[in-house]
Amino acid sequence: MTEEAAVGGKRVRGGGGAARRAARSAVSFDSARYIERNIPNLEMLSTEALEIIEANAETVLEEIGVNFANNPAALQRWRDAGADVQGERVHIPRGLARKLCATAPERFTQHARNPERNVEIGGKSLVLSPVYGPPFVRDLDGGRRYATIEDFRSFVKLGYMSKYLHHSGGTVCEPTDVPVNKRHFDMLLAHMTLSDKPFMGSVTEPSRAQDSVDMCKILFGEEFATNNTVMTSLININSPLTFDDTMMGALEIYAANMQASIISPFIVGGAMAPVSVVGTLTQVLAEVLAGIAYSQLVRPGAPVIFGAFVTTIDMNSGAPTFGTPEASQILYGAGQLARRLNLPYRSGGGLCGSKLPDAQAAYETANTLNAALLGGVNFMLHACGWLEGGLVSSFEKFVMDADQLGILHRMAAGVPHDEEAQAMDAIREVGPGGHYLGCSHTERHFQTAFWRSDLLDNKPFETWFDEGARDTQALAAVRVKKLLDSYQQPYLDPAKAEALAAYVARRKAEMPDAFA
């Protein structure tokens, strides 16, 4: 494919021949491949429960129906497909949505400009992508503040350098210092030039989705970007049961261009769905069936992901809550429903409600990450950096969570049981009362036997105390600085970089600034 792809995982600065020479001498850094699970999923709900949910979802689609607001073309597509359209309400006969979903691929490749960073989405895969959406950022030095485009770029750099992160993400924070109608240009430019990992497109306006597609044609070449999936974007359903024209407009553009969309209800439980796990799953399934069916009406075979973003709620205060048992149950159940549809599944991530990257944040994050691993998630948005219920992108939590993602890789690999793993020679060599530190099996394996955190402190108390008795947040702040200080931009063909900059300059000049 593209020329820069040949540079692979090297870190290089600048362009042209000098850059290529630099690439040969630069230190390469580790970047883990997307995860292919070699372990079973946990099937939390019984087949009986799943069948009830599926039958009830069909009832919802037929009896109650879904709204496609301000979208006559969508209503016409549904009418043509055999739905009963009453005003903006689409009643979908039993079985129709499921039948339409069958043309969506079970698994697809999202290409990165560096093909070593391509990801497979679906089946037993797990692709990790960072936090999406917060208007604020937080770090130990600066506290909580509105996010800027410089913050955005820093997060893209951190994501590029995070070994266990496979994806550069989308709106890693909202660059609030850039006009609303021009943010997507700067965000896309950052993903395209500061990282070589796959990324997401804009969804806040159909025209911005089109800009995303057009910029990809520059980055990947027109032919490649036309025939391959080079973006995965986040299409939220306006739960309950409403598909607004902005999101559907973006979906239509992405589907028509064979770009992937996550079709994802966004549910604060108890407010936008019933206060029960099975009731929520019923609504989620109905919404996703309708949304994915619609994507296939736009273009059969368009790649999509079964999404489910569901929080619970503190019914006393109305605050959304994360890492809770019901949220995990919904995550597990939605994964089962997605697999029964042979569709890739998006959920999970490092979700938490805490205002600080403290123990609450970590309990809630770990609960969600564990459920996502065992619940069969294929695409994990918010895998690192999410804080305060999604209001804040935290620099420290970004590297804290990114470190924990290494655990998912190891767990997913499963447990080898070949002769070397059986270690009978070691048990024989050491015998009762001995120790294994010096035995030959240990010497062969000690460097890779156990996963090792790049961040957490396992030193003796006295050493830790002498080094300043730092908590995890303080250690993470050091790591953030170290990573950003050593960042080097991956090589990009200067002609492409210039063409992207020119496209952005031209398009920006075509429109006045808008701040809402």
Added chain:
Amino acid sequence: MTEEAAVGGKRVRGGGGAARRAARSAVSFDSARYIERNIPNLEMLSTEALEIIEANAETVLEEIGVNFANNPAALQRWRDAGADVQGERVHIPRGLARKLCATAPERFTQHARNPERNVEIGGKSLVLSPVYGPPFVRDLDGGRRYATIEDFRSFVKLGYMSKYLHHSGGTVCEPTDVPVNKRHFDMLLAHMTLSDKPFMGSVTEPSRAQDSVDMCKILFGEEFATNNTVMTSLININSPLTFDDTMMGALEIYAANMQASIISPFIVGGAMAPVSVVGTLTQVLAEVLAGIAYSQLVRPGAPVIFGAFVTTIDMNSGAPTFGTPEASQILYGAGQLARRLNLPYRSGGGLCGSKLPDAQAAYETANTLNAALLGGVNFMLHACGWLEGGLVSSFEKFVMDADQLGILHRMAAGVPHDEEAQAMDAIREVGPGGHYLGCSHTERHFQTAFWRSDLLDNKPFETWFDEGARDTQALAAVRVKKLLDSYQQPYLDPAKAEALAAYVARRKAEMPDAFA
């Protein structure tokens, strides 16, 4: 059974008729029943891998054998059972240990003096017990310091008041201000008088195990304590493959008295077992098979638990590490092996290596708690309060973890799918674009629909900020004080309290103080 049992879950102070009157008017506080799982276990290892481990463990027992040190009676028992004893080395013919294990019960009841607090151990149960063993304590005010008997009593009180903790535990911290040879008296007295939950006996000397049995005969009555299991105690194997006379002496006393023992290898991976998951599981299985077989040689039918305490290690520094993927894999695998033996299983807990109750502590704890829930653990020691690799019992982490244990209860209960849970009436009532906050299904269920933390902060940012911008540790410190301030001792028949005190006074007077 005993009279005080009739008081049930009430909080009362003092004794006699006044106490009983007080009991009727006192506010009862919540205490969750032990968990019965209604969800599947995650079977992480394949049957093929498990069969290889089982075959290799038999090879270890036969070829390499295990040491029973300084214990001629044990060697004689093994000889009589058909083992090949060479010096202190016991070679156990293939299949013999497994056959001997068959008389151990699949499930047993550990009685508490309040029968509402009885726990079932085995099958699909999960019993949660606090941290065990640390010589230090830590709290926000006092920092890290040697533990005292007053600290011990405070932890027992916190355990008694923790809704989700089913068990009072054993050495919740080491009371280092009491002579080594007299600590067990004060520890047992605390569990027996300050709580009415089940507890553990002493294992540091056979005579101390006997004291534990004798004190239980006073507390429960001689006949009851003779015919029922009223203690579960922790017998560690000196890995690799060595059974020392102190621990075996305690095991012999408990087994002979039908008291339960956890037969548990204590393994720092890479030091006391091979640096591979399957190699470690092989050694764990061989050790547990030998230990449980031995318990059944002492008394067939004695209740036992298949234990596995395995940490990983940072191979660069030699520090033990917790919440790591390999530790979880071993936890899952050992659970599968225990189930194939039809034995109750002990592992897991809130393990972490962090020096503070910070994000590291919480990530590692949550990783372990999640694995323990899904890995089929029946008895979880260290479920709350463990810090710094087991060197420290943390007051704040005790209540932080104890709060998280509520999540395990909810997850284990599974997902109901009855008509009310399906919530079709709610979906019909609300329809597209509406919201569920006021609908009748929500009103019927909002108080119990979602698990609610008693500790974590889900308030809006501004409220949280105005209240002092506290992290989880700070919130926990407040909760520790609140709980200890409102503690009220459960009723105990004054005659029994006096008899216990007299026993302790007499026994203490019989021996000089020893501090090592």
